[in-house]
Amino acid sequence: MLPWLFRNTPAEIRPHEPLPPHPGGPMNSKHLWSAVALLAAATIGTAAWKAWPLLHPPVAASAPLDPGCNLNHGPCTSSLPGGGRVTFAIAPTPIQPMRQLTLSAVLEGRAVEAVEADFQGVEMNMGFNRTALQGTAGRFEGGILLPVCVLDAMEWEARLLMRTADGLIDAPFRFVASR
Numbered sequence: 632m633l634p635w636l637f638r639n640t641p642a643e644i645r646p647h648e649p650l651p652p653h654p655g656g657p658m659n660s661k662h663l664w665s666a667v668a669l670l671a672a673a674t675i676g677t678a679a680w681k682a683w684p685l686l687h688p689p690v691a692a693s694a695p696l697d698p699g700c701n702l703n704h705g706p707c708t709s710s711l712p713g714g715g716r717v718t719f720a721i722a723p724t725p726i727q728p729m730r731q732l733t734l735s736a737v738l739e740g741r742a743v744e745a746v747e748a749d750f751q752g753v754e755m756n757m758g759f760n761r762t763a764l765q766g767t768a769g770r771f772e773g774g775i776l777l778p779v780c781v782l783d784a785m786e787w788e789a790r791l792l793m794r795t796a797d798g799l800i801d802a803p804f805r806f807v808a809s810r
Contacts, residue, residue: 691798702726702789702806706735709802711793715741719791719804726787726808728779734762736791738769745794746771753786753805761792777808784809 692712700707706720718737726732734748750760757778764771777787784807791802 688792688799690792690801691795692800694800694802696803696805698805700804702804707804709804711741711800711802713741713797713800715739717741717791717793717802719789719802721789721806726777726806728777728785728808728810730776732775732777734764734773734775734789736764736766736771738771738793741793741795743769743771743793743795747792748773748775749790749792750775750777751788751790752780753788755780755782755785757785779810780808 694709694711694717697707697709700709702719702721703725705724706718708716708718710716716739718739720735722733722735723730736746736748738746746764746766748762748764751757757780760775760777762773762775764773766772786805786807789804789806791804793800793802
């Protein structure tokens with residue numbers, strides 16, 4: 632082969648002979664898999680701990696749910712704790728999944744820094760569906776595409792998350808989206 636390549640090789644290690652076993656013995660694969668599982672669990676736990684405040688922000692105050700409100704029939708208004716009110720609308724109606732929806736929120740009597748709309752299935756978990764609304768001077772707009780459900784009609788809760796100087800205020804609104 633290439634004798635000059637092995638000219639300085641120690642006599643006890645030949646190029647075609649296997650290396651001697653490690654003094655500590657062969658690595659036990661059970662210990663290796665345990666270490667990998669422990670590392671994976673620690674990584675997932677840390678990610679969940681860091682993501683929790685984003686998925687479930689601490690709310691300072693909540694507006695009451697108005698059971699008579701139906702966003703399929705037009706805008707709904709909710710009184711905010713500490714004063715002020717918010718009017719929320721979704722267009723076009725009737726509200727349907729897998730169709731681009733326009734969201735609008737008009738706030739009166741309350742200074743708001745930012746607004747997000749968080750959508751959750753009332754009877755079924757439909758994943759993370761949150762969008763930031765853009766705007767100023769109390770008028771905020773945005774869009775969302777709701778996922779389709781296996782049911783023909785599904786009840787949703789839209790929570791407006793309003794960031795104020797006093798903390799986060801949420802206002803819930805319910806509606807049914809039909810295919």
